[in-house]
Amino acid sequence: MKSVAIIGASGYTGGELLRMLSVHPEVEVTEITSRKLDGQPVHKTHPHVRDTGLVFRDKKPSEIDADLVFTATPHGASMKIVPDLLKTGAKVVDLSGDYRYRDTAVYEKWYGMEHTSDAESVFGLPELYRDEIKKANLVGNPGCFPTGAILSSFPLVDNDLVDRIIIDSKTGVSGAGVSPSGVTHYPNIGDNVNPYKISSHRHMSEIQQELHGFDDVKVSFTPHLVPVNRGIQTTSHSFLKEEHEDITPDEIRKLYEKQYGKEYFIKLMDEGEIPHLSSVRGSNFVHIGGFEIDETGRLVMLSCIDNLVKGASGQAIQNMNILLGLDETLGLRHLGLHP
């Protein structure tokens, strides 16, 4: 049994780590920390996690003793504690934005703060960077929107087919986190659709990093809050380069099959089949479909993930499995909760 600790375990991603690790056969959660919940049993905050004996503790990084640590801390807070955690010999999966960027200048522009850590990290999208993750000590776990957006469009840019991608995403409200606000007040969400940060969401920079924008491809992104608890449905509208305007949906599908055919967590939909949030709800799977081209040369790709699982804690566990040398799918094989 490997031991893992969760720093900042009071939010939804902490709860999801606890939920999924509770049935992981090779790993035990030995520590959960929270400054403001110090001394409180876990089920007072995560009511589905009962009879574990776990109690939140307020601990310093240097006091943590675990094989692997998840930092479910806010942007900016992670980079202040990760270096100390690495010094304890633990491997670290960071769920904040702090370790996702190759170029810290991009981080500083979009997150509005100085980047003060030089710990080396890998972008934790195993389907693209599995080999690098195996050798790493620190993984920057991808953002929720980027996970759905990158996976659904990567073969297009990797094969140089398109020069523009518009990503129109619809997210469940759990993506806004556990803290209430006017934005997440039920009457503002129920029976409503709320676009936000329509031209300047910071996840755009993470998507651009992975989809070769701006150099080769113009990548745009607009997110919408929909009355859904969990899940991100992404519709990608791409424009074929002139030299590829005769490519068929079938040829595009073949490129996706080549890229993802052996991936346990990625499922390509049948022709005409639409991916649904319910099919991946609560699971680490990614459903990708679309593969249609309209009369204007626009290619439509679709993807669905659970924002808290493949978009956060599930992917973090997938990264943990790789870092600890375990089977990558351990603890993550449960199917989506349809309906």
Add this chain to the structure above:
Amino acid sequence: MKSVAIIGASGYTGGELLRMLSVHPEVEVTEITSRKLDGQPVHKTHPHVRDTGLVFRDKKPSEIDADLVFTATPHGASMKIVPDLLKTGAKVVDLSGDYRYRDTAVYEKWYGMEHTSDAESVFGLPELYRDEIKKANLVGNPGCFPTGAILSSFPLVDNDLVDRIIIDSKTGVSGAGVSPSGVTHYPNIGDNVNPYKISSHRHMSEIQQELHGFDDVKVSFTPHLVPVNRGIQTTSHSFLKEEHEDITPDEIRKLYEKQYGKEYFIKLMDEGEIPHLSSVRGSNFVHIGGFEIDETGRLVMLSCIDNLVKGASGQAIQNMNILLGLDETLGLRHLGLHP
């Protein structure tokens, strides 16, 4: 008092006509027809419409005696009865797709049936065609998606600013009509987002007709069903023509103010203000916002309408007011049901 009849009054658009006309000061509903509900009191089908004394009747067009008739009949059925209704001297507002197209070949392609009526009609978007409607006897009431899409993008094409528009719309489920199906089964919609007809919805042709596509502008459209009863939220992603790439959001807003500043039912949002479905729920108002341009030269415009009101029955009443020479806003001044 003017008398109006509603042919095919058993669906949601029929219910909405009844709801709004019940407080219209100059008009009285004197007939409602339905073949299958013949003899049934209206409240058995529309439980909110009580104590009116109205009963569904199965009547032929020639038996209808009214100043104005709404045909809330299916595509294909309308064109079989509208000519006879016009012969009775009534003015007609048709809520189907049958009389929306200038070129019947486009209709025949997208609706998959022969167009057999040569009655002259006007496309019933009063904000664009008010003068034509005044002189008409027959109005083809616009589709729900087209209403939100056209109004939010028209000033862009009218001023020749953009060469491509991607319309990504999210609609409430009442848009699918009153008949249950697997698509509208609650567990398939609740906590879900369902794109459909992602590259080939027939409303695309109606939007193209009004937005000058394909000649000048490439117009694409993808609709999504969201867990909402009413409303269409439209996000338009447009690309500025090279010669206009220096235009500012403020200059664009001014063009919208010029176009819509005097329109009772169109409200332009403040800078940074997002339109919400709840603000127009149950009302005939259109809220338009967005006015942001990102680093890739993409312009984002947003609109919200109630699909059953401005997207159907409210607009039909607006057209009725114009056709009958009444104040265009009569019976339609109630505000949206926020929250």
Add this chain to the structure above:
Amino acid sequence: MKSVAIIGASGYTGGELLRMLSVHPEVEVTEITSRKLDGQPVHKTHPHVRDTGLVFRDKKPSEIDADLVFTATPHGASMKIVPDLLKTGAKVVDLSGDYRYRDTAVYEKWYGMEHTSDAESVFGLPELYRDEIKKANLVGNPGCFPTGAILSSFPLVDNDLVDRIIIDSKTGVSGAGVSPSGVTHYPNIGDNVNPYKISSHRHMSEIQQELHGFDDVKVSFTPHLVPVNRGIQTTSHSFLKEEHEDITPDEIRKLYEKQYGKEYFIKLMDEGEIPHLSSVRGSNFVHIGGFEIDETGRLVMLSCIDNLVKGASGQAIQNMNILLGLDETLGLRHLGLHP
């Protein structure tokens, strides 16, 4: 035209007063106050209320000049300002709990504060106290749960048929007000049902006051938050007194018809017809149904109201109409927003 002012107009009940009064033919809103929103145009808070010119002002009661004032202020705050408002000569409809109780000791027990005002008030349920309201200067507008609960059970206690009533209510989240909290955080409400204050909600005391509890009838009440924006669905489980255990559903229905037959806003459902929230959504109507007795002698009654309309602002306008000598239904005749 009569002038009205709204004190504390920043919440949902304020927004609803503005929405409905905007189409009231005999009344004009001339003042809206809010301490914290002083100087802000109304649409920044109520985005559906546009182009009115109304601006929030921070005003003292003595500075208000209106024929009638709505106090949409919190419990405890109302009784501090209502006496001064009455001194200006205005009539007052108070939407808080402060003026609903005949016995201030009951108020003090359930609201946990001293009752310091001796202004005389009438309980503002027009269907029961119309004549008293006509003569009053101050009306205590009923609570949302009590409105649905009292109207659906009053004929039972008035005719002395039952000795116990269990009221199990399901409310939309707008009933919790405009301020966000953990309770109203979307992920805590969406796809969930949350009972609360299961044996001690203070509206129980208001229901008891009107339903003759505890003296003659034992009245119990449990509310539940459901994933709904607006509306209160009430299921009343009553037990027939031994001497009435042979009464038939039809005889009970006749008693309701006698009580409510001439009431504009109360609709009795047909036999077997279930009242639905959607039928009254946004409207001042009350739908009452049920009228079934099971094998254990339990009588089931059902009612639906919109908590913000008949349960708050609509009823307040109904009271206003009566206080000002206007037709009681003015501005309130619009039907429910089904679906």
Add this chain to the structure above:
Amino acid sequence: MKSVAIIGASGYTGGELLRMLSVHPEVEVTEITSRKLDGQPVHKTHPHVRDTGLVFRDKKPSEIDADLVFTATPHGASMKIVPDLLKTGAKVVDLSGDYRYRDTAVYEKWYGMEHTSDAESVFGLPELYRDEIKKANLVGNPGCFPTGAILSSFPLVDNDLVDRIIIDSKTGVSGAGVSPSGVTHYPNIGDNVNPYKISSHRHMSEIQQELHGFDDVKVSFTPHLVPVNRGIQTTSHSFLKEEHEDITPDEIRKLYEKQYGKEYFIKLMDEGEIPHLSSVRGSNFVHIGGFEIDETGRLVMLSCIDNLVKGASGQAIQNMNILLGLDETLGLRHLGLHP
């Protein structure tokens, strides 16, 4: 590895059996049958169940070869095939109502059909009948409402504390099954609360059977459809017998602890803690809370289950584990999907 077959696997309970058994370590699904889907791969119907190789087959009972068979067939259909399945030597868990009743006359009254099978069965509520199930070949899996209702009130009747129980339940729409109808049409459910069969739902008879009604206790039941996919929230209003009217909430809690303290799947909430559907969503857990007595001597108990799991397929797997001599919790240890 034990082999199991699912007869009638096209519905939600079939999908749930497949979902949960896909991660069961000791059992393999070897057959799934459906008359109308014969030859179709499973993921065309259950889109979350992919890459299993399973294909629906139209098979006779005698052709089934499995250690255990789930019959997820309609009421009436099960009793026609279960005897033949038992003859193959398989153990059977029937998810219909056919084998739940000790007295077939009660079945015939409430299900409106003759009961034609004399196969001996046990009521499959393991927390009450574990020992009987161990020895059985055929288990009648309890209904969804009865599971939540019986477990939350059993200690009350077993200890003879109450003489009347009113069960007011709120169910997610998946309980209505996979077939669309007007009842489950999204616009009829969204933003709505729909009581149904308010005095005569047949699950009442199943609840009465287990809660000693009518002999000792009067049990009433009213279900409501709420805009939720999964889950049943049950509020039980009970009346203490005169001789027990001084019992305290604490004493009642102790009786529940005595009854359920060692049950893996039953969790008793802390004092003042409300059970939530989200805490058990997708899981086999039952959360029970309430334990409050109001001034009228009414005791309020609350429970939450997932109607498709503990209320159907999860409990069926729990029964399967017992019948096959496996650890009762195998494949069922995953926690609820909060939020």
